[in-house]
Each structure stands twice: as structure tokens, then as C-alpha cells.
Amino acid sequence: MTTLTKDTTSTLSAQGNQQKTMPFLAQVSMMSWRSIVTLARTPAAVLPSLFISGFFLFIYEATLGNAADSIPGLSSGGYLAFILPLSIISASLSGAGVAGQNLVRDIENGYFDKLLLTPISRSALLLGQIIAGAMVLLLQTLIILGVGLLMGLDSATGVGGYLVVIAFSVILGTGFAGFSVGVALRTNSAAATQGAGFIFFPLTFLTATFVPVDLLGGWLKTAAQLNPITYILEAMRSVLLTGWDSEKLLTGVLACVVIGGIPFLYSLTSLRARTRRK
Amino acid sequence: MANREIVAENLVKRYGDFAAVDGVSFKVDDGEIFGFLGPNGAGKSTAILMLTTLGLPTEGRATVGGFDVVSQAADVRRVAGVALQDIGLDPLMKSMELLTIQGQLFGLSRRDSQSRAKELLEIVKLADVTDRPVGKYSGGMRRRLDLAMALIHEPSILFLDEPTTGLDPASRRDVWTEVRRLNKEQGMTIFLTTQYLEEADELADRIAIIVKGKIEAEGQPAELKSGLGSESINVIFSDVETAESAQSKLSDMVERTQLDRKTLRLYLKDAATRIPAVVNILSESNIQPVSLTLTQPTLDDVFLQVTGERFEEETKTEAELA
Numbered sequence: 001m002t003t004l005t006k007d008t009t010s011t012l013s014a015q016g017n018q019q020k021t022m023p024f025l026a027q028v029s030m031m032s033w034r035s036i037v038t039l040a041r042t043p044a045a046v047l048p049s050l051f052i053s054g055f056f057l058f059i060y061e062a063t064l065g066n067a068a069d070s071i072p073g074l075s076s077g078g079y080l081a082f083i084l085p086l087s088i089i090s091a092s093l094s095g096a097g098v099a100g101q102n103l104v105r106d107i108e109n110g111y112f113d114k115l116l117l118t119p120i121s122r123s124a125l126l127l128g129q130i131i132a133g134a135m136v137l138l139l140q141t142l143i144i145l146g147v148g149l150l151m152g153l154d155s156a157t158g159v160g161g162y163l164v165v166i167a168f169s170v171i172l173g174t175g176f177a178g179f180s181v182g183v184a185l186r187t188n189s190a191a192a193t194q195g196a197g198f199i200f201f202p203l204t205f206l207t208a209t210f211v212p213v214d215l216l217g218g219w220l221k222t223a224a225q226l227n228p229i230t231y232i233l234e235a236m237r238s239v240l241l242t243g244w245d246s247e248k249l250l251t252g253v254l255a256c257v258v259i260g261g262i263p264f265l266y267s268l269t270s271l272r273a274r275t276r277r278k
Numbered sequence: 279m280a281n282r283e284i285v286a287e288n289l290v291k292r293y294g295d296f297a298a299v300d301g302v303s304f305k306v307d308d309g310e311i312f313g314f315l316g317p318n319g320a321g322k323s324t325a326i327l328m329l330t331t332l333g334l335p336t337e338g339r340a341t342v343g344g345f346d347v348v349s350q351a352a353d354v355r356r357v358a359g360v361a362l363q364d365i366g367l368d369p370l371m372k373s374m375e376l377l378t379i380q381g382q383l384f385g386l387s388r389r390d391s392q393s394r395a396k397e398l399l400e401i402v403k404l405a406d407v408t409d410r411p412v413g414k415y416s417g418g419m420r421r422r423l424d425l426a427m428a429l430i431h432e433p434s435i436l437f438l439d440e441p442t443t444g445l446d447p448a449s450r451r452d453v454w455t456e457v458r459r460l461n462k463e464q465g466m467t468i469f470l471t472t473q474y475l476e477e478a479d480e481l482a483d484r485i486a487i488i489v490k491g492k493i494e495a496e497g498q499p500a501e502l503k504s505g506l507g508s509e510s511i512n513v514i515f516s517d518v519e520t521a522e523s524a525q526s527k528l529s530d531m532v533e534r535t536q537l538d539r540k541t542l543r544l545y546l547k548d549a550a551t552r553i554p555a556v557v558n559i560l561s562e563s564n565i566q567p568v569s570l571t572l573t574q575p576t577l578d579d580v581f582l583q584v585t586g587e588r589f590e591e592e593t594k595t596e597a598e599l600a
Contacts, residue, residue, distance in 0.1 A: 020385035034379060038370045110366030116332060117360050118383035119352050
């Protein structure tokens with residue numbers, strides 16, 4: 001009998017071979033489901049960020065929609081498709097805290113320790129919260145898209161474009177949810193976790209927020225070119241406004257991996273730091 | 279035959295300069311109930327955290343069921359059931375959900391986990407409140423569900439960290455009955471911490487008294503008590519000075535005396551027959567006791583002997599500091 005992995009959940013001991021372990025994916029889906037159920041039982045924790053999602057889109061379009069006719073490169077009525085990706089990203093940032101707050105709740109009521117006492121994989125423990133959080137952000141994206149469609153949104157690439165937008169929002173959402181989980185593990189504080197998403201908030205303004213990047217000037221243009229959000233916005237905008245552009249999509253995916261992946265790794269190192277400190 | 283022993287060798291847990299557990303060694307035998315007795319802040323919970331793999335020891339080693347708590351943590355988690363002092367239940371969930379998830383994480387199928395959960399809910403008398411979220415449970419109900427959580431995977435070793443703290447006397451009795459039953463019927467080895475002398479005396483086969491991170495005394499409750507002499511005479515005086523002068527007059531005729539403010543304790547063999555002699559010496563010296571009683575030694579006396587402080591007072595000052 002050999003021990004195949006270093007993962008503690010699958011380490012087989014001399015007498016442990018008759019003991020079964022729940023498969024990793026089953027653990028992840030069970031813990032995700034459990035988090036989603038508890039989120040559904042606390043609608044007050046989720047509703048504000050769902051509401052804000054629709055609100056962002058509505059207010060941006062209402063304020064700037066009519067002025068958009070004078071912006072070069074944007075056809076009349078195209079401003080909705082232009083501003084929609086920004087609404088999705090802003091909403092994801094403001095809703096990112098949900099995953100972390102759910103975890104803070106578990107830590108505070110002691111359930112987190114109870115789970116640590118089982119042979120559950122440590123990453124399944126985090127992924128459950130992160131996936132549930134990402135689902136909330138996905139729901140937000142769907143609401144924004146729904147509101148957009150009601151307002152006359154039309155994608156240049158058809159249904160495929162909407163799927164791309166949804167895919168981007170899921171990757172971003174997973175990263176943001178991971179970040180809030182990391183903050184939760186390090187601070188144990190609901191308030192800090194709630195605020196965590198807003199660290200990224202300036203990034204949504206240091207970019208081609210309201211006009212295309214070519215129209216920006218001076219330091220803001222430089223900032224926008226360094227900001228990964230710019231490339232995600234451009235990728236999402238390209239599928240909605242102009243059509244399939246593989247270069248823009250690829251850069252967008254890379255930017256997504258940067259801005260979503262780093263926070264995600266942060267959550268994993270936070271868990272390690274936490275279990276070591278105790 | 280599975281190993282059900284717990285062995286700790288020079289276990290140390292330091293937080294900065296402060297040693298919460300300061301070199302603790304003990305062995306709990308198969309099927310034994312072992313009580314860790316000490317005031318708040320003595321290091322009991324910290325010791326449990328290390329033994330149950332939630333905290334890493336700074337120094338020393340420990341095995342639970344033969345598995346090392348550091349290098350074989352996953353195996354320790356399988357053989358050990360743990361109910362921590364802070365109850366670990368999500369108030370939004372229901373008892374069946376909590377128990378089923380817990381069981382599945384230990385490798386039970388969903389169906390097995392559910393039937394085991396039902397069985398346990400009967401045992402802890404929560405079968406009729408399964409539709410209520412746990413947040414609506416009383417303290418005693420939550421404590422019982424937490425115990426059921428610890429038992430879902432049929433552990434061979436059970437850790438209970440202050441299982442009755444904050445419970446009313448009736449719920450406390452229920453927990454005691456269940457602990458005894460698990461130990462008798464299933465031969466479960468039970469490690470329990472408590473700050474109640476009565477609880478240690480009632481349940482434990484063997485106890486260790488832990489003070490400021492160190493084990494100060496260890497043995498069977500009866501053994502520890504008899505180590506003090508068979509009985510003692512408890513004399514209370516009106517003030518501390520009188521008690522002190524009485525102590526100096528009486529110390530020659532008894533094995534040992536212990537003065538705690540106005541209370542003088544005389545440890546001696548055949549205490550009952552020596553009461554007249556004690557009264558004589560006191561009246562010859564014109565000392566009037568307020569009361570004089572004959573007492574069997576209690577664990578409190580043991581505690582007083584090893585620490586020089588009364589258990590309850592120690593507990594109180596620790597609580598005030600916290």
C-alpha cells in the first residue's frame with residue numbers, strides 16, 4: 001500500500017485502509033450547496049448587492065446614454081452595451097464580500113472549527129464558500145444582463161457574446177470572492193471583509209470607465225493602460241459592440257487570471273497561515 | 279484491536295513568551311475517563327486544541343489512538359470525536375443537515391449518515407425539534423446536538439472540553455449520564471476538561487490537576503483525597519489573627535494544618551475521636567471557634583494542597599482578570 005499524495009485527506013494509514021473518504025469534488029459540491037442554502041436563508045446579506053447591480057446599469061445609462069451620441073466610435077444606442085460590462089464589474093466588487101462574510105460567520109459561531117475536525121480537504125472548505133459567493137455574483141450578472149435586455153441591449157456576437165460576458169464575470173467573481181475569504185481568514189472581522197472589495201473599487205474608475213480608452217488623456221490614460229480592468233472591459237465590450245476579436249479576448253482572459261488568480265492564491269495562503277498560527 | 283490511548287509527552291504551547299501549556303505529560307489508558315481539572319486559563323482548552331489537531335504544539339509530542347497529532351492529523355481526526363467548549367454549530371442550519379454533512383465528511387454515504395443522524399438525535403433527545411433551525415435551540419439543546427456531532431463517526435476516543443459549563447443542573451446530569459453510558463457500553467476512552475470539582479469527582483477514573491500550564495497532581499480522585507489523610511477538622515474563627523494563633527497552638531498535635539484566612543483545616547488520622555482534644559487546647563488558650571466541623575477530604579482540599587489556593591477563589595480571580 002502506498003501513499004500517493006501529500007494531501008492529508010487521502011493519506012492512508014496502516015489501519016485506515018478500510019475507512020472511506022468522501023471524494024474531493026463531492027466535498028466541494030456539498031460545501032458549496034450548504035453555503036448557498038445558508039445564503040438563501042439570509043436574504044438580507046445578499047439582496048443589497050443584487051439591487052445595486054441593476055441600479056448601476058440604470059443610472060449610468062440614464063446619465064450618459066444621451067451624451068453618448070457625441071462620443072466618436074459609439075453608434076447611437078450603443079452606450080448601453082458599452083457601460084454594461086462596467087456595471088457588472090462594479091457590482092461584482094461590491095458583492096464580493098458575501099463569501100467572506102459567510103466564512104466570518106462560520107468562524108464566529110465555531111462551525112469552521114467543527115469542519116476542521118473532520119478529514120475534509122482544506123481547499124474544499126474554502127472552495128465551498130468561494131463557489132457560493134461566485135454564484136451570487138453570477139446571479140447579479142444575470143440580473144444586469146436581464147435589465148440590459150429589457151432596456152434594448154443588443155449583442156454584436158449574439159448569444160455567444162452574452163456567454164462570454166457571463167464567463168468573464170464568473171472568473172472575476174471567483175477571484176473577488178476568494179479575496180474576501182482570504183481577508184476573512186486573516187482578520188476574523190465582518191466589517192473588514194465587507195470593505196475588502198472596495199480596495200479594488202478605484203480600479204473601476206482608473207480605466208476607460210465612461211469613454212473608450214483612446215479618448216483618455218494624460219496620466220489617466222497611463223493608469224488605464226496599466227490597469228488589468230481596462231483589458232477585461234475592452235474584451236467584454238468588444239463582443240457586445242463590434243464582434244469576435246481574438247486578441248482582445250485573449251488579453252482579457254489574461255487580465256482576468258491576474259486580477260482573479262492573485263486574490264485566490266491569497267485566500268489559500270491565508271488559510272495556511274491561519275491553521276499554522278493556531 | 280484499535281488503540282484507544284492518549285499519550286502526551288512534555289507538551290508545550292507558547293504564545294510569544296507566555297506558555298499556555300508548559301510541559302505536560304500524561305497517559306490515558308484504553309477505556310478510561312480522564313479528567314483535566316483546573317481553573318479558567320489553566321491551559322485545559324489549549325491542551326485539547328493540540329490533542330485534537332486544531333493547534334500545533336510548540337514542543338513535545340502527543341499521540342491519540344496511536345497516531346501522532348502533528349504528522350498523522352487526518353488519522354487522529356478519524357478516531358477522535360471532539361466537542362469543544364465553544365459549541366460549533368451554524369445557527370442557520372437544522373440538526374439533520376449539520377449531522378448529515380458531518381457524517382458524509384467522515385466518509386459515510388448520505389443514507390448511512392442520515393440514519394446515524396436520526397439514531398443520535400433520539401439518543402440526545404432532540405428528535406422532535408428537527409424542523410427548527412439550531413439558532414432557536416436552548417443552550418442545553420445546542421450542547422447535546424454538539425455532542426451528537428462529535429459522535430457521528432463512532433469515534434473510539436472522545437474529547438469533551440468543559441461539556442457542562444453554562445448548563446443547568448438537570449442538563450448537566452443528562453450529559454454525565456450520556457458520558458458514562460458511552461464509556462461503559464462502547465468502551466470509549468474519554469478525555470474531559472472541567473472547572474467543576476464535582477464533575478471530575480463524579481465522572482473521572484483518574485484526574486490531573488492543571489494550574490498555570492503545569493500538571494500539579496495526578497491520580498484517582500479517591501487516591502488523591504486519601505493522600506491528604508482520611509479526614510480533616512475544619513475550624514472557623516472570628517478573625518484571621520485568632521485563626522493564626524490557633525494554628526500555632528494546634529500544629530503539634532496534627533499531621534498538617536492549612537490556614538485560609540479565617541478557616542483553619544487540621545489534617546489528622548481518626549479525626550472524629552480527636553475533636554475533644556482539639557476543643558480542649560483551644561479552650562485552654564481562650565480561643566473561641568465560630569464553628570467546628572468534621573469533613574471528608576474533597577478534591578477542593580487536594581487543590582488547596584497542591585496550589586495553596588482555594589479552587590473557587592482561583593477561578594474567580596482568573597475570571598476577573600479575563
